[in-house]
Each structure stands twice: as structure tokens, then as C-alpha cells.
Amino acid sequence: MIIYRSQENNLYLPSDMERRRTSAATHGKDARDAFEKDYGRIVHSAAFRRLQSKTQVIGRIAGDFHRTRLTHSMEVAQIARGIAIYLNNNSSYFTGNKALDVSLLEAAALAHDLGHPPFGHRGEEALHTCMEDYGGFEGNAQTFRILTRLEGEQDACGLNLTRALLMSIMKYPIFLDTAMNPGQEEPVLKLPPKASVFRCDQEAFEWTLSSLTEQERDFLMETEKVPNQHRRTLHQTLECSIIELADDIAYGTHDAEDAIQLGLIRLSRLKTLLRPFHNSGIYPELQEASKDLDGLDPEDTQLKYRLKKVFARLISTFITHVQVVENQFPASTPRLQFHVALPGDLRTLLDCLKQLVSEKVIHSQRVQTISWKGKHVIHCLFHAFMTEDRLLTEHDRMLVNCSATEAERARVVCDYIAGMTDSFAMRMYDRLFGQSRNFFDY
Incomplete structure (x- = not known):
């Protein structure tokens, strides 16, 4: 965190810096600004703590060494911070009294995965299927819902965060039902379309965008139609583009590092990806990383430390070559005037690293076996809670009793399940359907 600034x-x-509800007066000695207060509210939230027991990529099959949603979010925040500091020091767009706010970026990065349910993307798929007749489910939209409604005091606008923070986590600024294409061909994994808002959270969404002109709102919410697929959003705020890039970097490097340590990815595959940079003078750190890899032995007792140096060089290269792209749109706010991107060859490298993790980890048999079971658990829990509301907490039972429609009732159940950690969901499943203590064995 950077406290002192111009x-x-x-x-x-x-x-x-505006909030939906005026905050209570703070002590005169409080040195924090609005974005630093957002950071504190997120770090101290229960939703943030729950990330420590939610699956990132590998899940609990591998023990306690690998990344969780919590450590992943912390690493995304660190990478986003590095990008901001680099751009503030090297970009002509962000100098003097026009600098990227590091606290805002760190806070938004820590919050970007709060809405992801237990059991990773299979859990998201399961909840979306359960909510098919009630408005659907999507992890990014659940993040917005947590921050604007569920976390914090009831009817207190969630954590009551600043408008800039909320816009920074809206990776896909569109309603879920608007993004859906009913005529799409069903994929093997019936994942929901990418969207940042449920229709039931329209009021909070409209407030978030209320400072923009009609043209700016249209620009931010612009989509493209893709045959047999859902609609895709085309734009996001500057900070959101930084966090998305930081997320991709963390996924393509840290998760690959975990997978190599666990034997899911061969060291030779990483060597192959970096070989084109072995004699390249354009990216000296990639050249060094490639040479370091050539000297690595998979049986070396110091492998994890030496491998960490390789990935540190990769991350440093990505950060120090981030480019600022000016949008061809006359926005009144600087945060819609720019986005960030990587040079084409580095973007290709990063996409190859992400594809490697997807191919060798996410779609591996042992990960998919556990993920499938997690999907089954969520389906069972949803059916049980919808059938018998006395299985819910006292607070959720009250919300169910106040629900005017079946869709509102289902959303309460969905919120409860989405907020569960992997381990809590399994314990609840065991209480209702019998012991499954060997669930994570493989």
C-alpha cells in the first residue's frame, strides 16, 4: 500500500470516490484516502477469508503447498501493483498528478475472485445449471453481488465501496441474461456466459455507471455476437484491464509452477515454450530464464528454488513490457481512454502457458474426477435446500420467508452455497447424505 501521494x-x-451510501465521519487522524479504506474493507471481509479454502486450479488433491484462491488473489494484487508502479515510472500517460492509484488496483485485485463458488469452474457450472430457471449464476456477477449487497450490514450496500473500485472489478460489464444466447450449441462444460451483473442487482449496477454519459455507458457495455456462443463484452476500465492481465500472468506462471512441482507438467514442456527466446536479445530476462531451464534437473533437491527464479524472470518480463493502448473513443474520464496489453509475442507466450495449465492440469483425469464430484455435491445441496429451508441458517431462512418469488428464494439458496468453502460444502454434504471422508483421495 502507498499512503503518501500527491x-x-x-x-x-x-x-x-463516491459511495452509494455516505460513510460515517472518520477520526481526524485517519490518513487513509477513499481507495485505502476500500482496501481495508475487503481485507477484513469474511468473503476474503473464505478464499483460503476455495479451489484455484489444483484443489485439495495435492495437499497444502499449492495456490488457493486466496494466495492467487494476493499474487494477482502484487503483479497488478508491479504493473502500476512500472507504468507510473515509465509511461508518458501516467506522470505527475495523473498516476495510477496502487491502492485501488491492489484492493480490486484482492476482490476480483470473491464470487467464485466451491470446486472451481465445475462448481460454477453446477450452480448455473441449478439456477437456469431463476436468472443463472456466474462467478464475476457473484463478486459484484457480494461487494454491493451480501457482505457487511444488511441493507447497507454491501461493503459500500467506491464507484472506481466497483468499476475496476467489472471484467464483463453486462447483465448475465443479456449475455446469454439461447440458441448456442451446448459445450461439454455448460459454463455460463461471462457477465459481471445479475439482473436482480440492476440498481447497484446502474448506480455504478451513473457518473458516465450515455455514450460512455454504451461503449463500456458494448458486445459482439459470436455464432453459436454467448455475447462477449469488448471493453472495460483501465484498472480492470490491468487486473485481468495480472490475473492471466499469475495463472500462466504461478499455477504452471505448482503443476511442475506436482509432476502434472513436465519440465521439458516449459523448456520448449521458452526455447525461441534462448538467443533473443529483445527480452534479456527471458533469455536468462531459458538458459536457467537448460541447467535444471527434475530430480534436483533445489528444483523448487531454482524454478522460482525462472518464473520470477518470466513475470518480470511481462510486467516491464506492458503497453498502454489509447482507446479510439472520446471519453470524459481517463479511465475509459486507455487499456493495457502485451506485445504480440509475449501475449502468445502467456496464452501458451495458460493453455498448458488448462491441458495438463484442469483437464487431467484426477482433477476432473474431483471436480465432477464437487459438481455432484453442489447439485445435491441445492436440491436439499430448495426442498427443505430448515436446513438453511437462521438468517437465510428469514430471507427465504421474505422472498416474494421462487426466483428470489432460489437466489438465497444460491448465495449460501456460493459462499461455502470446498471443505464446508463437503461437511454439509456428509451431514445430509452420509460420510465421504475419502472424497479427496485419488
Whole structure:
């Protein structure tokens, strides 16, 4: 966190610091600004703590060494911070009193995965199927719902965060039902379309975008139609583009590192990806990383430390070659004027690393076996809670009793399950359907 900054930062407008509900007066000695307060509210939230027991990629099959959603979010925040510091020091767009706010980026990065349910993307698929007749489910939209409604005091606008923070986590600024294409061909994994808002959270969404002009809202929510697929959003805020890139970097490097340590990815596959950079003078750190890999032995007792140096060089290369791209749109807010991207060859390398993790880890038999069981658990829990609301907590039973429609009732059940950790969901399943203590064996 960076506490001290220049008196005025013209990259952010007064509307960016606004909250839906006026906060209580703070002590005169509080040195934090609006974005640093957002950071504190997120770190101290229960939803953030639950990430420590939610699957990132590998899940509990591998013990306690690998990344969880919590450590992944912390690493995304660190990478986003590195990008911001690099751009503030090297980009002509962000100098003097027009600098990227590091606290805002760190806070948004820590919050970006809060809405993901237990058991990773299989859990998301299961909840979306369960909610098919009630508005659907999507992890990014659940993040927005947590921050604007579920976390914090009831009817207190969730964590009551700033407008800039909420816009920074809206990776897909569109309603879930708008993004759906009913005529799509069903994929093997029936994942929901990418969207950042449920229709039932329309009020909070409209407030978040209320500072923009009609043209700016249309630009931010613009989509493209893809045959036999859901609609795709085309734009996001500057900070959101940084966090998305940081997320991709963390996924393609840290998760690959875990997978190599666990024997899911061969060291030779990483060597092959970096070989084109072995004699390249354009990216010296990639050249060094490739040479370091050539000297690595999979049986070396120091492998994990030497491998960490290789991935550190990779991450450093990505961060120090981030480019600022100016949008061809006359926005009144600087945060819609730019987005960030990697040069084509580095983007290709990063996409290959992500594909390697997807191929060798996410779609591996032992990970898919556990994921499938997690999907089954969520289906069973949803049916049980919808059938018998006395299985819910006292607070959720009250919400169910106040529900005017079946869709509202289902959303309460969905919120409860989505907030569970992997281990809590399994314990609840065991209480209702019998012991399954060997669930994570393979």
C-alpha cells in the first residue's frame, strides 16, 4: 500500500470516490484516502477469508503447498501493483498528478475472485445449471453481488465501496441474461456466459455507471455476437484491464509452477515454450530464464528454488513490457481512454502457458474426477435446500420467508452455497447424505 501521494490526481474524478451510501465521519487522524479504506474493507471481509479454502486450479488433491484462491488473489494484487508502479515510472500517460492509484488496483485485485463458488469452474457450472430457471449464476456477477449487497450490514450496500473500485472489478460489464444466447450449441462444460451483473442487482449496477454519459455507458457495455456462443463484452476500465492481465500472468506462471512441482507438467514442456527466446536479445530476462531451464534437473533437491527464479524472470518480463493502448473513443474520464496489453509475442507466450495449465492440469483425469464430484455435491445441496429451508441458517431462512418469488428464494439458496468453502460444502454434504471422508483421495 502507498499512503503518501500527491495532493491531486487528475486520473480520478470526484465521482470515482463516491459511495452509494455516505460513510460515517472518520477520526481526524485517519490518513487513509477513499481507495485505502476500500482496501481495508475487503481485507477484513469474511468473503476474503473464505478464499483460503476455495479451489484455484489444483484443489485439495495435492495437499497444502499449492495456490488457493486466496494466495492467487494476493499474487494477482502484487503483479497488478508491479504493473502500476512500472507504468507510473515509465509511461508518458501516467506522470505527475495523473498516476495510477496502487491502492485501488491492489484492493480490486484482492476482490476480483470473491464470487467464485466451491470446486472451481465445475462448481460454477453446477450452480448455473441449478439456477437456469431463476436468472443463472456466474462467478464475476457473484463478486459484484457480494461487494454491493451480501457482505457487511444488511441493507447497507454491501461493503459500500467506491464507484472506481466497483468499476475496476467489472471484467464483463453486462447483465448475465443479456449475455446469454439461447440458441448456442451446448459445450461439454455448460459454463455460463461471462457477465459481471445479475439482473436482480440492476440498481447497484446502474448506480455504478451513473457518473458516465450515455455514450460512455454504451461503449463500456458494448458486445459482439459470436455464432453459436454467448455475447462477449469488448471493453472495460483501465484498472480492470490491468487486473485481468495480472490475473492471466499469475495463472500462466504461478499455477504452471505448482503443476511442475506436482509432476502434472513436465519440465521439458516449459523448456520448449521458452526455447525461441534462448538467443533473443529483445527480452534479456527471458533469455536468462531459458538458459536457467537448460541447467535444471527434475530430480534436483533445489528444483523448487531454482524454478522460482525462472518464473520470477518470466513475470518480470511481462510486467516491464506492458503497453498502454489509447482507446479510439472520446471519453470524459481517463479511465475509459486507455487499456493495457502485451506485445504480440509475449501475449502468445502467456496464452501458451495458460493453455498448458488448462491441458495438463484442469483437464487431467484426477482433477476432473474431483471436480465432477464437487459438481455432484453442489447439485445435491441445492436440491436439499430448495426442498427443505430448515436446513438453511437462521438468517437465510428469514430471507427465504421474505422472498416474494421462487426466483428470489432460489437466489438465497444460491448465495449460501456460493459462499461455502470446498471443505464446508463437503461437511454439509456428509451431514445430509452420509460420510465421504475419502472424497479427496485419488
